[in-house]
Structure formats: structure tokens, C-alpha cells
Amino acid sequence: MGIKEIYYALEDKWYEIIEKLHLEGIVDKIDRVVPSFALFCIIAALLILGSVYFVFVGKGVGVEAKKGVEVKIRLLDQDGNPVENAKIFVKVGKKYKSLTTNAKGIALLYVEPNTKIHIRASKKGFKEKTKSLTVGKEGTEVKLVMEVKLVKKKKLILLFSKDGSLLQGKEVTISFSCSNPAAKAPESITTTEGYARVEEPINCGKLIAKVVADNFNTAESIELKEKKTKVVLEEKRAEPGIVSVYIYAENQPLNDVLVQLFSEDGVLYKQETTQFGKVEISVTPGRYFIVATDTTARYNAKKSDVFEVKAGMTTRLNIELEKEPVVKLKVHVKDKEDGKAIENALVMLIQEGSLVASSYTNADGNVTFSLAVLGDFVLRAVHDEYLYEEKEINLQKGSYEETMQLEKLTPENSGRVVVKVVDEDDMPVEDAKVVIYDANTDWIYPMKEPMYSDANGEVHFKGIKEGKYYFVAFKAHAKGESEVKRIKLREINKVEIKLTIGSAKIEINVRDEENKAINGAEIRILSEKGKELGKITTDEYGKAEFETKADKRIYLEISKEGFSKYTTVLYDLYPNTISNIDAMLSREILGKIKVEYLGLYEGVYGSKVEKVEAGNTYFARFRVYVPKGVKAEKIGFYARA
Structure with missing residues (x-):
């Protein structure tokens, strides 16, 4: 059988296969242009040739037949590992040959003896390597060590709050350091966009970030391993600050000086009289000023400049009163x-x-x-x-x-006002401060002392002169304002103020001295004044959760049979955040009362301080162990530094 007969026989088989596959329609269209079987044979031949080229040339077995002596080119990285799929261009005389290294990092070349060749090897991520040599009669092996090509890597840092929202509009500063002390770390970045981009230096080693933002806990030692790093910042607790005022004259402390603390906009916050020249007032963070008046009139009254009180910190004011009155x-x-x-x-x-x-x-x-x-x-x-x-x-x-x-108050000459403060759920808000403003002048209406809402959310004012007023309520972070109202005499005028307070979630983790979870521990949640807000019990993992309005300070009493009762410090609650509280219960204590010093801390809820610095204020933290059977309302101790 000749080639022609073989071709026709194969073609018949081709069309039988096409019919079985029901591809006649497609093949008929091809046959109108070119015989489909012939086209199939050409494509198959090209595929076979391509495979042969890939096996023998693409894998670096050689660029030509084994003619002449062998030159073995071996590429290794700096750790001695083979570099696969690297491109090698070899100049042999006036010709260029192209090779690719195999899995062992080897490419083979055959040239005539005593031929001068120039080799250039390259691969993405490595520096280019070259070498020139003359091949001897016995052939040769060329070993090239490829150095890693170091490039600056771009990193993206995404900044989130704990509720999952991007921190846009909040100023955040990110500083950087490298694990390699010889490397120069990138400059600090300040952003309000909720993200930042940074280039990692070539010789940095590990790139470490520190993220700082006001009212958020600092995030430290964040290794930027990936191209994109997500950083979640946790809001600081709204710790109170302390204003410590020392009043003196002629180098002596003064008693009987009325110290009044006002917010920057003139709202009276608190007032106390000095003892031994001192007054200490706990306040929410903000801007304030002091008015000091000597009630004996021996010394001139004095008003301080506006100052800032920061969370968990003590602001100290020394005010000297002058004796010579004008x-x-x-x-x-x-x-x-x-x-x-x-x-x-x-x-x-x-x-x-x-x-x-x-x-x-x-x-x-x-x-x-x-x-x-x-x-x-x-x-x-x-x-x-x-x-x-x-x-x-x-x-x-x-x-x-x-x-x-x-003029004595009478129904005919004065108005009575009942202001009711409610939250977003129309529930009464207790202990909200309420201030009256004159609607015509925006001046604060004079009151003898600050007025606070009762358990029903109400504040009762009397002796208000006829006129137009608006009322403002403050509690914790929340502030609300009423509409302008004309106060009428001889009747009770009613005003409502709505505060948007939000909820706070408390997550408690109760463990024993061996760090084992305590199941079934009873937790009482109490307000600062001792009012019980609720009871919860820990699960098998020692955990419990509680949710309440974020307008109060709370503490916990935790008890479990066989363990001593544990009482926490006061915690300020913040809206839409989670407060994590860890408690360790000790087995029932026998013997004497014991006090354990835990260390110095930055603020009530701050981090433990390893090194103190001049000019800063720190909080000493103690744990008091009270044996079972001790009956006492208060326990005190004396500590001397």
C-alpha cells in the first residue's frame, strides 16, 4: 500500500469518527476552505514538533545536536539551591544561542574546542550574571551563583476601629522600625484616610509598625509581613482625670478658699472649699478654668487660665493669691x-x-x-x-x-419648670446635669449649684423669671438640647430633653489562680452609687456578657462557692464598644487581711509602667485579700513610697 492509499484510508476513518461525534456541520464548513483531515494532520505535526523542542531545547538539554565538547552551565542561588527556568544567552563567535535551565538548574551547550564564549544568565528576582571563558578540548562546567535582586516592597496598612469601620477623619500616626539595626526605617506617616502606604527598605529585615491615635490604645510591634495589613485600634476607656489645686499666699497654704471648677463655656462643674490649701476634683476629660475666692476676704480672688484635663492623668494647679487688694x-x-x-x-x-x-x-x-x-x-x-x-x-x-x-418666691412672680431627661428609648436618665440658657443672650441662667436629674430623669427648677429659655443636659459623652420655651408664671412649665447615649457591652472572663475557667460564678453589676443593674452567671468557659446604657460607671462583685468574693475597680462605659474585664478568683482566704502591691499604671485602666519618668502621674494598684468571716464596711491601709 502506497502513501496515497494510506492517506485515503486514514481520511475515511477521520470522517467515520466525525459522524459518530455528530460534527458533520462544523467539518463541512472547514472542508469548503481546506480539507479538514489535511488540516488536522498539519496541526498534529506542529504539536509533535513543539513537544520535541520543549523536551530537548526548552529544558536546556542543548541548543543543537551533540556536536563538539560539552559545556555544562549550572545556576545556583546564594543558598546553593538550583535556579530553574532561568534564561541563558550564549554568544559563540558571532552567533547567539538561547537556553533554559532545567529543574537541577543546568543547561547544556556544545561547541567546538578552543572556542571563546560569553554567557549571560537572567531570571526575574535575581541580578543578571555574566561570564566569559574559552572552552578547552575536554569541555567544561561553568557554575554561576545568582544573587537575589532586592527591591523595595510596597505595603498597605488599613486602619479599623473595633466595630469594623474604617478610621476615616481620625488623625492616626504610624511610626516604623526595622529588625536590621543597620537599615534606615521609613519616616513616620500621619493619615486621616483610614489607610497608609509605605515602602519597605531593601535591607530592613522585619518591618515593624507602631500606630498611635488620640483616644485609642496604642498598637505596637505590628509586623508588616503581607502586602496588606489590617490594624484594629481599640478605643480607650473614658477615664476621668483629676484636677489637683493648691492655693497659697505668702508661701503658706490657705484654708476657706472657695474653688469653683467651670467648663470652658462657663458651666459650673463642681465647687469645694480648701483644706490645708488643697482641693482635688475628679472630672471627665475636657477644658476647664478655676475661680478661687477667699471667703475671709484677706486675699484677692483669682481666675486661672483655661487648662486641659486628660483621661487618667492629674492636672496640677498652683494658684497664688495676692494680699494687697485694689x-x-x-x-x-x-x-x-x-x-x-x-x-x-x-x-x-x-x-x-x-x-x-x-x-x-x-x-x-x-x-x-x-x-x-x-x-x-x-x-x-x-x-x-x-x-x-x-x-x-x-x-x-x-x-x-x-x-x-x-424678692421671695411666689406663684405670681416666678415660674416652675420640670425638665425630664430621657434616652433614645424614652427611658429616664438619672444624674444628668441640666443647665438653663437665656434664649436671647445665650448666657447661662444663674443657679446656686449644679442641678442633676433624679431617678425619674427629672430636674425641678423654681424661681425662674418669665422669659424665653432653652435647656441643655449633659451626661458622660452625651449632650442634648431642648427647643426654646417661654417660661410662664403661676404654672408648671414642662420641658423634655433627649440624650442619645448608646449601649455598652461588657465581656467578663473569670478564672482561678491556675488560669482555669470558673463555671457558674455569679456576677453582680453595680453602678457607682451601688445600685444593682443586673446579675449574670459565667458559662463553662468562665465567660459572661452584659449590655447596658453607656452613661454610667460600673463595678462588679463576683462570687463562687469555695472562692473569696472579688470586687473590681470602677469602669467607665463607652458607647458601641466592648469592655473586657478579667477577674481572678482566689480560694477562700484564711488568716489575716493581706495587701498585694501590683505595680504602677498609666491611669486607672492603663498599662503597667516599668520605668517612671519625672513630671508624670501614675496610679499604684493593690489587691486586698479579706479572709472569710471578716465583717467590715471599709478596709484601709497606709502605703509609703
Whole structure:
């Protein structure tokens, strides 16, 4: 049988296969242009030739037939491992030959003896390597060590809060360090976009990031291994700060100085009288100022500059009062109807809308101020049983006396206001501070002391003069404002303020001294005032959860039979965040009361401090062990540094 007959026989078989596969329609279209079987044979031949080339040439077995002596080219990396699939270009005389290394990092070349060749090897991720040599009669082996080509790697850092939202609009600073001390770390980056990009230096080793943002815990020692790294920042607890005020004159501490703490916008936060020249006030973080008034009028009143109180830190103020007064002002406060002295009336001196001095009248209805400032003032007297009264006065150098006559409160001359504070679920909010503002001037309505809502969320005001007002409520992080309301006399005026407070989640983990989970431990959640908010029990993993409104400070009492009761410190709750509380229960204690020093900490909830620095304030933390059977309401101890 000749080639022609074989071709036709194969073609017949081809069409039989096409019919069985029902591909006649497709093949007919091809046959109109070119015989389909012939096309199939050409494609098959090309595939076979390509496979042969790949096996013998693509794998580096050689670029030509074994003609001449062998040159074995071996590529290794710096650790001695073969470099596979590297491209090798060899110049032999005026010709170029192309090879590819196999799995062993080898490519073979055959050339005539005594031929000069030039080799150039390359692969992505490695530096190019070259070598020139003359091949001898016996052939040769060429070993080339490929060095890794170091390139700067770009890294993306994504910044999230614990609730999963991107930290956009929040200023975050990221600093960097390299594990290789010889490498220069990238410069710090500050971003408000919720992400940052950085280039890793070539010789950095491990690139480490530190992420810092106000009101968030610092994230440290974050290794940027991948192209994209997600960093989750946890919000700091809203710790209170402490204002420590020392009042002195002539290098001696002063008693009986009224210290009033105001927020920057003039809301009275708290007031106390000095003992041994000192007052300490716990406040929420913010900006404040102090007005110090000597109630004995021996020294001039003084107002501090505005200062900032930071969470968990103590702000110290030393205020010196001067003895030489420029103005001496004595104020008599009397009942307008019978002329009797009014005791315990708050008298204030205001200049350009800012409080300069204030103090309370004595049993004779008198109060005296020593001042170091001159000019126009508003003199105001406030008492719970009277309408407040004010007058404008001008004080120059010298002594003055003024009389303030207050009108007794009656249904005919004053309005009563009941302000109800509710949360977003229309539930009453207790302990919210409520302030009244004059709607025409935006000035704070004078009150003798701060007013707070009761258990029903209500604040009762009396003696409010007829006029238009709006009311503002504050609690923790929340602030709400009422609509403007005209206060009418001889009736009870009702106002409602809504605060958006949000919820806080508490996750408790209870374990024993061997770090084993305690199942069935009872946990009482109590407010700062000791009011029980709820009870929960730990599961088999020693865990329990509780959710409440984020407008309070809480502490926990944890008990389990066979263990001593554990009481935590106070925790501030923050909206839409999770507070993780770890508690370790000890077996029932016998013997004497024991106090264990735990160390110094940055703030009430801050990290433990290994090294103290001058000028900083730290909190000493102790654990007190009370044996079973000890009956006591309070336990105290003395610690000396």
C-alpha cells in the first residue's frame, strides 16, 4: 500500500469518527476552505514538533545536536539551591544561542574546542550574571551563583476601629522600625484616610509598625509581613482625670478658699472649699478654668487660665493669691419685704460675661470680696427661696458697699419648670446635669449649684423669671438640647430633653489562680452609687456578657462557692464598644487581711509602667485579700513610697 492509499484510508476513518461525534456541520464548513483531515494532520505535526523542542531545547538539554565538547552551565542561588527556568544567552563567535535551565538548574551547550564564549544568565528576582571563558578540548562546567535582586516592597496598612469601620477623619500616626539595626526605617506617616502606604527598605529585615491615635490604645510591634495589613485600634476607656489645686499666699497654704471648677463655656462643674490649701476634683476629660475666692476676704480672688484635663492623668494647679487688694467690696443681701439678712446666698461678680469671684453670705447676710481688677461688673445674688437679683456696678480703687434686695418666691412672680431627661428609648436618665440658657443672650441662667436629674430623669427648677429659655443636659459623652420655651408664671412649665447615649457591652472572663475557667460564678453589676443593674452567671468557659446604657460607671462583685468574693475597680462605659474585664478568683482566704502591691499604671485602666519618668502621674494598684468571716464596711491601709 502506497502513501496515497494510506492517506485515503486514514481520511475515511477521520470522517467515520466525525459522524459518530455528530460534527458533520462544523467539518463541512472547514472542508469548503481546506480539507479538514489535511488540516488536522498539519496541526498534529506542529504539536509533535513543539513537544520535541520543549523536551530537548526548552529544558536546556542543548541548543543543537551533540556536536563538539560539552559545556555544562549550572545556576545556583546564594543558598546553593538550583535556579530553574532561568534564561541563558550564549554568544559563540558571532552567533547567539538561547537556553533554559532545567529543574537541577543546568543547561547544556556544545561547541567546538578552543572556542571563546560569553554567557549571560537572567531570571526575574535575581541580578543578571555574566561570564566569559574559552572552552578547552575536554569541555567544561561553568557554575554561576545568582544573587537575589532586592527591591523595595510596597505595603498597605488599613486602619479599623473595633466595630469594623474604617478610621476615616481620625488623625492616626504610624511610626516604623526595622529588625536590621543597620537599615534606615521609613519616616513616620500621619493619615486621616483610614489607610497608609509605605515602602519597605531593601535591607530592613522585619518591618515593624507602631500606630498611635488620640483616644485609642496604642498598637505596637505590628509586623508588616503581607502586602496588606489590617490594624484594629481599640478605643480607650473614658477615664476621668483629676484636677489637683493648691492655693497659697505668702508661701503658706490657705484654708476657706472657695474653688469653683467651670467648663470652658462657663458651666459650673463642681465647687469645694480648701483644706490645708488643697482641693482635688475628679472630672471627665475636657477644658476647664478655676475661680478661687477667699471667703475671709484677706486675699484677692483669682481666675486661672483655661487648662486641659486628660483621661487618667492629674492636672496640677498652683494658684497664688495676692494680699494687697485694689478694691474691697462688701455686699449685704436682704429680704426685700422685711429687710432681714439672707444667709447662704451665692453672690457673684461678673466682668465681660466671665466670673471673677463668688462666695456665700454669712449668718448676717454679708460677704466681702478682695479684688485686684477694676471696671464695670455685674453683681448677682442667688438663693433657692428668692428670685435672683443683679445690678451693674463700677469699681475703682477703694472700698465699696452694695445692698441686694431679693424678692421671695411666689406663684405670681416666678415660674416652675420640670425638665425630664430621657434616652433614645424614652427611658429616664438619672444624674444628668441640666443647665438653663437665656434664649436671647445665650448666657447661662444663674443657679446656686449644679442641678442633676433624679431617678425619674427629672430636674425641678423654681424661681425662674418669665422669659424665653432653652435647656441643655449633659451626661458622660452625651449632650442634648431642648427647643426654646417661654417660661410662664403661676404654672408648671414642662420641658423634655433627649440624650442619645448608646449601649455598652461588657465581656467578663473569670478564672482561678491556675488560669482555669470558673463555671457558674455569679456576677453582680453595680453602678457607682451601688445600685444593682443586673446579675449574670459565667458559662463553662468562665465567660459572661452584659449590655447596658453607656452613661454610667460600673463595678462588679463576683462570687463562687469555695472562692473569696472579688470586687473590681470602677469602669467607665463607652458607647458601641466592648469592655473586657478579667477577674481572678482566689480560694477562700484564711488568716489575716493581706495587701498585694501590683505595680504602677498609666491611669486607672492603663498599662503597667516599668520605668517612671519625672513630671508624670501614675496610679499604684493593690489587691486586698479579706479572709472569710471578716465583717467590715471599709478596709484601709497606709502605703509609703
